[in-house]
Amino acid sequence: MKLYKLLSFCFLIATLTSCTFTENITINENGTGNFSVDIDGSSLMQMAGDQIGSQMGADAKKDIDSTFSFKQMFEQKKDSIAKLSPETQQELKKLENFTIKTKMSSEKKEFLMTMAMDFKNVNELQDILQSASTLQKLEGGNAPSPVGAGFGGNNSKLSYKYDGKKFSRKAIIDQQKLAEKAKDSADMSKMIFASSNYIIKYHFPKKIKKVSNPNALFSDDRKSITIQYSFTDYMENPEKLNFEVEFEK
Template identity: 55%
Template sequence: MKKAVFLLFSILSLTSCTFTEDIYINPDGSGKYTLDMDGSSMMAMVPKDSVRNEKSIDSVFSFKEVFAAKKDSIAKLSKEEQEKLKKLENFNMRMKMDYKAQQFLFSMNTDFKNVTELQDAMANMNAFQSMGKNKVGANAMASPESFGNNNSILKYSYNGKKFTRKAVIDKSRIKKVENDSLAESYKMIYASSKYVIKYHFPKPVKSISNTAALFSEDRKTVTIEYPFNEYMDAPEKLNFEVEFTK
């Protein structure tokens, strides 16, 4: 199993992935957040002989259950790391790796009472790595010091009249990432991958500040697609403000 996972992540550096940030907002401001990664395109490149005896994986777990089982280890972490873990308690994660169907999917999701609860969920995954849980997967999918980190803190707001998505550059992270040789190995992934934003609102959109946005027929769904390297190098390009019809 370890051999197959290592091989898959090695091939990942030569193929493209699609990341989709999906948010549903209800009339009362509550909703659901999902971050998906589809790396299925790389499965076709995996030599069949190398995974002939490997079993497919379809694993789903909640962080709250994991944290309960790891409470002794968590107690040894710093207060800052424990607070990061606390923010992940309501998240669920799924990893599906099917060699025959050539699927490789990774997803994490959570429900929220207010969209402001979603503060850089991807970055907080690094706290989970501190417990020593599957470091290969954690590094590749969610580590702020390596893959997927664009040195920003992501903030959302919604008050029924306006919605904003704003990435603020966090200068305290930049030096760490620049000194991380692992980050260099992901540049090939960034160049061929894409980042998709898909937000579903309870009201039709009147206007949006991002000119790259596409609308559904009822104007309640907004989709923005960017090359992943642009998302990494200039996260503010995905900032926008939405105004709704009355």
């Protein structure tokens, strides 16, 4: 299965109901780290894996265990990318370092996808999920993608900051985009993601003194936190996912 066909198929599954999205950030002592988003659609496969395989053809019925990069895919789609605006091409370039790992089995009722990249500084992550929404434009806006139904496209600008003393995750609503979004589109996204969850798992090199979100769960060594939200909150109230972490001296 070609890279773009595989990615489109996996994104199509991710747009369907009952998925869990997990946003992971690991920060090392020197400020470098790893960012990833895990998409677990296994519950959907358990409910409708056979039907999905039938609808998507013979390739979808085969077990998939694949790893590739957006850079590889963009090389395959270079002619299409060349026709896009310079601004869109620049947004796509931000995604080049992402590696995509996919495991899917109709027999085992399993669907797991991870989008991951290393970073030198958390500043590289500004609006990274919003940039992912440009993937739709590779096929004239018709590419199946979770970003098209809301993932990375929740009308907000997301920023991360880390200085060794504090860490913050802040989404600011883009009022202009919010006004442009059609009501029926919002209702559709709400229906699609009604039973999905968005989980944040962050790992730091220092012990955490306090977190502004009262629902944060700490690891035993107090260097990691986990916060779970409904995907509807991620979509409709992205500011609810804002919080600040303060570290021990």
